[in-house]
Amino acid sequence: MNATTDFLSELNEAQRAAAAHVNGPLMVIAGAGSGKTRVLTYRIAHLIQQGVDPFQILSLTFTNKAAREMKLRIGKLVGDHEARNIWMGTFHSIFARILRIESERINYPRTFSIYDTTDSKNLIKDIIKEMGLDDKIYKPGLVYNRISSSKNNLIGAADYMNDGEIQAEDQTSGKPHMGEIYTAYNLRLFKAGAMDFDDLLFKTNELLRDFPDILHKYQHKFQYILVDEYQDTNFSQYLIIKQLAAAYENVCVVGDDAQSIYAFRGANIHNILNFRKDYPEYALYKLEQNYRSTKTIVEAANSIISKNKDQIKKSVWTANDQGSPIKVHRALTDNDEGYFVANQIFSIRNEENAEASEFAILYRTNAQSRSFEEALRKLNIPYKIFGGLSFYQRKEIKDLIAYYRLTCNPNDEESLKRVINYPRRGIGDTTINKLVVGAAERNISIWEMIGRAHEVGLSGATMHKVNEFVLLIRSFAVQLDSKNAYDLGHQIAAESGLLKELYSDKTPEGAARYENIQELLNGMKEFSDREDPEFPDRINVLGDFLIDIALLTDADNDKEEEEGKVSLMTIHSAKGLEFPYVNIVGLEEQLFPSQMSMNSREDLEEERRLFYVALTRAEKRATLSYALTRYRWGQLQYCEPSRFIEEIDEQYLELPPAERAPSTPTRTIDFRAERESFKPRYNPAENQRPAQAQAKPEPITPVAPPAGFKKVNAASTASIPMHGDYAAPEQIQVGIDVVHDKFGKGKVVAVEGQAPDVKATIFFPSAGQKQLLLKFAKLKLA
DNA sequence: AGTGTGCCGCTTTTT
DNA sequence: GCGGCACACT
Numbered sequence: 001m002n003a004t005t006d007f008l009s010e011l012n013e014a015q016r017a018a019a020a021h022v023n024g025p026l027m028v029i030a031g032a033g034s035g036k037t038r039v040l041t042y043r044i045a046h047l048i049q050q051g052v053d054p055f056q057i058l059s060l061t062f063t064n065k066a067a068r069e070m071k072l073r074i075g076k077l078v079g080d081h082e083a084r085n086i087w088m089g090t091f092h093s094i095f096a097r098i099l100r101i102e103s104e105r106i107n108y109p110r111t112f113s114i115y116d117t118t119d120s121k122n123l124i125k126d127i128i129k130e131m132g133l134d135d136k137i138y139k140p141g142l143v144y145n146r147i148s149s150s151k152n153n154l155i156g157a158a159d160y161m162n163d164g165e166i167q168a169e170d171q172t173s174g175k176p177h178m179g180e181i182y183t184a185y186n187l188r189l190f191k192a193g194a195m196d197f198d199d200l201l202f203k204t205n206e207l208l209r210d211f212p213d214i215l216h217k218y219q220h221k222f223q224y225i226l227v228d229e230y231q232d233t234n235f236s237q238y239l240i241i242k243q244l245a246a247a248y249e250n251v252c253v254v255g256d257d258a259q260s261i262y263a264f265r266g267a268n269i270h271n272i273l274n275f276r277k278d279y280p281e282y283a284l285y286k287l288e289q290n291y292r293s294t295k296t297i298v299e300a301a302n303s304i305i306s307k308n309k310d311q312i313k314k315s316v317w318t319a320n321d322q323g324s325p326i327k328v329h330r331a332l333t334d335n336d337e338g339y340f341v342a343n344q345i346f347s348i349r350n351e352e353n354a355e356a357s358e359f360a361i362l363y364r365t366n367a368q369s370r371s372f373e374e375a376l377r378k379l380n381i382p383y384k385i386f387g388g389l390s391f392y393q394r395k396e397i398k399d400l401i402a403y404y405r406l407t408c409n410p411n412d413e414e415s416l417k418r419v420i421n422y423p424r425r426g427i428g429d430t431t432i433n434k435l436v437v438g439a440a441e442r443n444i445s446i447w448e449m450i451g452r453a454h455e456v457g458l459s460g461a462t463m464h465k466v467n468e469f470v471l472l473i474r475s476f477a478v479q480l481d482s483k484n485a486y487d488l489g490h491q492i493a494a495e496s497g498l499l500k501e502l503y504s505d506k507t508p509e510g511a512a513r514y515e516n517i518q519e520l521l522n523g524m525k526e527f528s529d530r531e532d533p534e535f536p537d538r539i540n541v542l543g544d545f546l547i548d549i550a551l552l553t554d555a556d557n558d559k560e561e562e563e564g565k566v567s568l569m570t571i572h573s574a575k576g577l578e579f580p581y582v583n584i585v586g587l588e589e590q591l592f593p594s595q596m597s598m599n600s601r602e603d604l605e606e607e608r609r610l611f612y613v614a615l616t617r618a619e620k621r622a623t624l625s626y627a628l629t630r631y632r633w634g635q636l637q638y639c640e641p642s643r644f645i646e647e648i649d650e651q652y653l654e655l656p657p658a659e660r661a662p663s664t665p666t667r668t669i670d671f672r673a674e675r676e677s678f679k680p681r682y683n684p685a686e687n688q689r690p691a692q693a694q695a696k697p698e699p700i701t702p703v704a705p706p707a708g709f710k711k712v713n714a715a716s717t718a719s720i721p722m723h724g725d726y727a728a729p730e731q732i733q734v735g736i737d738v739v740h741d742k743f744g745k746g747k748v749v750a751v752e753g754q755a756p757d758v759k760a761t762i763f764f765p766s767a768g769q770k771q772l773l774l775k776f777a778k779l780k781l782a
Numbered sequence: 783a784g785t786g787t788g789c790c791g792c793t794t795t796t797t
Numbered sequence: 798g799c800g801g802c803a804c805a806c807t
Contacts (some may be wrong), residue, residue: 058785062797063797090795090797091797093797116797117796117797197796197797198797200797201797261795261797262795262797263795264795264796265795265796265797324789363792364793364795365795366793366794366795367792367794368793369791387796389796415788424784426783428783428784429783430783551797570794570796571795572793572794572795572796573795573796575802591793592793592794593793594793594795595793595794596793596794596795597794606795607794610795631798632793633791633792633798634792634798635798
């Protein structure tokens with residue numbers, strides 16, 4: 001009859017049932033690669049075909065990119081003009097939009113600023129200093145995390161102060177003033193007309209809780225609500241959905257408990273359980289057929305995840321081919337691992353005629369990317385890195401955006417401090433400090449303090465400079481509503497002097513910075529030319545642009561020029577993606593699973609789910625690798641293979657040969673690749689590494705590092721500079737004399753603990769008895 | 783006021 | 798091994 005039947009017929013039974021579900025609560029548990037996005041897409045298209053107004057659909061995704069892609073796909077099914085009207089985006093961006101519309105009700109300026117993590121931490125740091133507390137005890141990062149998780153659990157500053165349990169916790173941990181910092185932080189945010197990321201959700205909750213008319217309005221606006229990646233929502237997000245869905249209960253959540261990997265930032269797996277309680281009449285569909293991966297990969301992934309206790313029962317299966325076994329590679333060093341992976345990509349690309357873009361290298365931490373970048377560069381394989389410093393985190397971009405934010409909201413303290421003297425205007429720290437202190441005393445913002453600058457005793461010349469700056473910002477601000485984002489943005493870049501400052505820097509880095517600014521401006525141009533379907537006559541002003549970009553993540557950056565490249569990213573950012581060939585690297589104890597996760601079963605299970613996510617990204621082939629030694633904190637560390645390798649059912653694996661060195665070919669090995677992987681990094685001295693250094697049988701015990709290493713170190717300090725001629729950990733034994741860089745001569749009294757965490761108790765006549773971790777202590781033999 | 787230098791701490795993961 | 802930051806120098 002119509003297209004509906006058409007596209008629904010492309011789905012399997014469970015998919016179709018879920019997609020055709022119209023009214024009432026619905027939960028879809030979707031295994032990895034089971035066509036979850038397809039179901040969401042088709043369901044929305046179906047709703048629209050059933051006559052639901054796209055403006056009444058709220059669809060929350062994990063990234064903005066996911067939202068864009070889904071809109072595109074829906075557009076193909078029901079037409080772009082319909083698809084564009086759906087409210088679709090991340091929690092943060094959707095509710096930032098709503099908060100902006102309703103800002104007066106909570107006494108915020110319409111153009112409130114959104115502080116990113118750096119802004120927030122800077123502010124917290126300032127507050128800690130102003131309160132006269134020690135930032136060694138109150139580490140800004142930790143304080144931020146504590147405040148963040150409080151907000152995500154809807155514990156406000158007052159609740160925090162009044163909660164006996166929390167207070168007791170802070171007492172015990174020696175941080176009794178945490179609550180006061182929290183209170184001061186919120187106050188400062190408010191004075192600056194700013195919200196942090198968590199506020200966007202927290203204040204949405206307050207808004208819906210405290211203003212029944214607003215709640216009513218949005219309950220009826222959003223008659224159909226869909227939430228993707230439901231397993232990664234936190235309590236604050238859960239409650240927003242619960243409030244909004246209360247009127248119609250047309251709420252559909254899609255998720256996979258096995259892929260919950262954000263508990264560390266408050267994601268709560270219990271939201272899935274709560275769903276059953278909140279909507280007892282809910283419909284449940286499980287998508288269990290995997291369309292993405294080979295049998296080997298699916299079954300190997302199942303064998304891993306079955307080790308977790310906490311999980312919803314389901315059995316993921318596939319009709320796809322068996323595929324090839326998962327190869328496990330043991331590398332000698334982190335650099336070796338880089339070359340192994342790069343070479344493997346190089347040869348598969350030739351042998352199987354694959355594109356570079358079909359490969360992904362997935363690691364646990366961003367810091368691991370280096371060896372892969374280096375090796376890929378050497379082999380001339382194009383690659384792109386996700387994460388690390390995103391575009392919007394770059395200094396020059398943050399500077400320009402600070403001007404924009406300040407123009408929209410002059411009370412924005414972090415932005416003001418950033419640019420009041422950049423480019424140089426002769427307003428130094430002394431002046432700024434006077435203003436900051438004055439503002440704090442009077443409980444006003446810095447901008448307001450500038451208006452009363454005479455009160456803090458600035459000299460005439462300084463006053464003049466500061467006033468010039470104020471006039472500059474004001475001259476921008478008066479045009480906020482009349483000019484579009486690009487026109488005003490360009491003017492600000494030019495008249496602030498920033499463009500000139502960067503242009504005059506002729507170093508390559510300077511040129512790159514200038515180009516980045518141009519790129520930002522191009523983005524603004526595009527943004528300004530866009531039309532908002534709900535307000536077609538409105539021009540897109542600078543304030544709109546800021547909301548848009550404040551919440552972009554680097555997963556959202558996909559540019560045409562990035563096609564045809566190998567993807568390097570953390571497993572977290574690989575969520576939702578898929579690649580024919582996947583390398584999961586750095587599979588070592590302490591690294592993956594991370595050492596931070598070893599303390600509790602819950603944390604370890606999250607790591608395991610993370611590994612599950614990594615493995616299920618692969619379509620055709622997955623390769624695992626680990627290194628025996630790795631540089632961390634500039635020190636050589638001995639590593640043990642990750643327990644996750646052992647946990648995979650062995651029938652799916654191709655394990656490395658246990659008895660011989662990787663340089664000795666014992667199986668179908670690409671000689672050229674293997675040779676390459678050794679050649680570039682080792683100087684001749686290192687290549688004479690004694691054979692037993694590589695001949696350790698599995699499992700690799702880091703207790704006694706290969707005897708060859710110390711010699712190598714002595715022979716070529718250039719390649720391993722940090723080690724110098726310090727003693728290797730195993731040389732430190734009870735009774736021997738050692739020399740420490742700082743404490744001088746001493747005698748080893750005791751040695752205890754398991755490698756690599758061997759701890760020695762050493763008596764230094766000059767400094768007394770010390771306990772030192774051998775992997776860190778720089779000891780020489782006396 | 784602006785520039786340079788040495789030291790410290792650091793690595794989970796991100797909206 | 799690097800970057801951020803405090804302090805000291807010009």
